Amino acid sequence: MSASVPLPATDVAHEAPFWEGLREGELRMQHCSACGRWQFPPLLGCGGCGRPVAWLRVSGRGTIWSLTEIHPPVLPAFAPLAPYLVALAELDESPVLRMVGNVLPAQGGAINTLRLSDVSIGMKVTAAIEPLGEGVFWPRWRLVPG
Amino acid sequence: MAFKDSTAIVGVGQTRFGKGLAESELELACQAIGAALADAGIDPAEVDALGSYTMEETPEFEVARNLALGDIHFFSRVNYGGGAGPGAVGQVALAIAAGIAKVGVVWRSRKRADPSSRVWANTPPVIRDHWKWSRPSGLLRPVDEVALLARRYFHDHGEGRDALAEIAQQQRRYANANPAATMRDRTMTRDDYFAARMVADPLCLFDNCLETDGAVALVLTAADRSRDCRRRPVLIHAFSQGLARGHQSMTDYHRADPFDGSSGVTARNLWRQADFGPADLSVAQIYDAFSPLVLFSLEAYGICGRGESADFVRSGGLSPSGKLPTNTSGGGLSEAYIHGMNLLSEGVRQLRGDGATPIAGARTCLVTGCDSTPTGALLLRAAA
Numbered sequence: 001m002s003a004s005v006p007l008p009a010t011d012v013a014h015e016a017p018f019w020e021g022l023r024e025g026e027l028r029m030q031h032c033s034a035c036g037r038w039q040f041p042p043l044l045g046c047g048g049c050g051r052p053v054a055w056l057r058v059s060g061r062g063t064i065w066s067l068t069e070i071h072p073p074v075l076p077a078f079a080p081l082a083p084y085l086v087a088l089a090e091l092d093e094s095p096v097l098r099m100v101g102n103v104l105p106a107q108g109g110a111i112n113t114l115r116l117s118d119v120s121i122g123m124k125v126t127a128a129i130e131p132l133g134e135g136v137f138w139p140r141w142r143l144v145p146g
Numbered sequence: 147m148a149f150k151d152s153t154a155i156v157g158v159g160q161t162r163f164g165k166g167l168a169e170s171e172l173e174l175a176c177q178a179i180g181a182a183l184a185d186a187g188i189d190p191a192e193v194d195a196l197g198s199y200t201m202e203e204t205p206e207f208e209v210a211r212n213l214a215l216g217d218i219h220f221f222s223r224v225n226y227g228g229g230a231g232p233g234a235v236g237q238v239a240l241a242i243a244a245g246i247a248k249v250g251v252v253w254r255s256r257k258r259a260d261p262s263s264r265v266w267a268n269t270p271p272v273i274r275d276h277w278k279w280s281r282p283s284g285l286l287r288p289v290d291e292v293a294l295l296a297r298r299y300f301h302d303h304g305e306g307r308d309a310l311a312e313i314a315q316q317q318r319r320y321a322n323a324n325p326a327a328t329m330r331d332r333t334m335t336r337d338d339y340f341a342a343r344m345v346a347d348p349l350c351l352f353d354n355c356l357e358t359d360g361a362v363a364l365v366l367t368a369a370d371r372s373r374d375c376r377r378r379p380v381l382i383h384a385f386s387q388g389l390a391r392g393h394q395s396m397t398d399y400h401r402a403d404p405f406d407g408s409s410g411v412t413a414r415n416l417w418r419q420a421d422f423g424p425a426d427l428s429v430a431q432i433y434d435a436f437s438p439l440v441l442f443s444l445e446a447y448g449i450c451g452r453g454e455s456a457d458f459v460r461s462g463g464l465s466p467s468g469k470l471p472t473n474t475s476g477g478g479l480s481e482a483y484i485h486g487m488n489l490l491s492e493g494v495r496q497l498r499g500d501g502a503t504p505i506a507g508a509r510t511c512l513v514t515g516c517d518s519t520p521t522g523a524l525l526l527r528a529a530a
Contacts, residue, residue, distance in 0.1 A: 004271060005282060006269045006270065006271055006272070006273050006281050006282055007271065007272050007273065007282055008272075008273055008278035008279070008282055009272050009273060009274045009278060039400075040400060041276065041279050041394070041400065047392055065298060065399075066294045066295070066297045066298035066301070066399075067294070067297060068285075068290055068293035068294050068297060068346045068347055068348075068349075069344070069346070069347040070284055070285070070286070070290055070346055071343065071344045071345055071346065071347070073261070074284070074286055074287075075266075075267070075269060075286055078284045078286065081284070083344075083347075084284055086283055086284050086285045086290065086294075088294050088298075088399055095402060096400060096401065096402050098399055098400055099279075100279060100280040100283045100285050100397075101283050102283055102284065111284065116347055121297070121298065121301045132282050136282075138282060138283065140283075
């Protein structure tokens, strides 16, 4: 059992713009100009029509589609943090752009700062791109005040 | 080639279910298969087809030589854990219906009671498969993935933990009547349910299946041959697998409508083949690694309308006297978790009239695989 947070492999050719974007502080998503479809996770081509896709920067703004509060038993790296929140955020650009991430207060903080009673489905969030490990970044979802 | 009703399940067998069983997975597999062949009254040397799950660790050749099976003409394995069971049965049935094989065995044997054997606990330090998109954020276990869908479902259709409690309690009541169930002696009240520890909110301990050691096996043959077997045959009326367009296993929330997924694909193809519809089902065995999968599947297979399954459950729909008695052995939540194979054996028993809680006059049964993975389902029918 791994003691550190498991990391995503970032050396997959067709995903390179996604991971590069995160390293540069941007969230980039695949878009098909032929059929207008956005998609995540990245695929080799458009999952709707099979044509090539382009990478476009997205706003990082979205809403909470769902969330859960994780309780033990968990992997050792997460044990000191439990219970903690994990959400699925739906990006403003498209209802099918949904990404998993932790939920943070508006001012940022640790992934176990908020409790379930602080967050509900439909709340506005914005991506805070943070390191998961050496050279690997991922968005966390920061609540938008108001 | 007409598939409908051309094959039958003629034998079921199982080991005892429990934690820390002494036997190896191979011994358990052979015990269950031996019992199923004895139940069918078929000589092991007649078996010429084998089917199981890709996650099964007992090889076909070990099973075959340890049980003195005959020459084998067909063997297949189906992927995706709890989504595999109906597919494993259906593929062997297809081989028999096509004339490639004559007698098939489908089995699943596992020793999962040891926590170190859980798949999620063995997440690698660098994730190369599709779990790379979720596990680094701490969404670690299958229950976490189902919890996201359950909370969304409650948001869309109304708070439903009381319905999950009713599923858990009803299946426990069935288990309390089943001498083979690991939970036969342990009752569950509504207070017990709501006092249980949270695992992935809104899902608590009792929304999770049991981790069990044990094995279950089925014997299949052609319908015309089945009339000479020891037990009343149960016909395989229809079969489909399902993998929805754009599906991602267990984390299937990137499509526009995560509640119309691989179960819906399976269901539409199943009912297209069938001579009867959802309202004609006598019983159902619905894959229940987690209680919300029962809610989602009731809707996907057309037993309830969209958003109506919680009320169906609350009104006692799953009970012996309800509209559709479901998971009548206690299922994965309260009998044993043999990756859904014990749902298949219970479906057969109900149509033979020898379930632990027999449903009077049962003629038809739906058996489903996991709602969250590429999946499959069978419609079973009692022979006339």
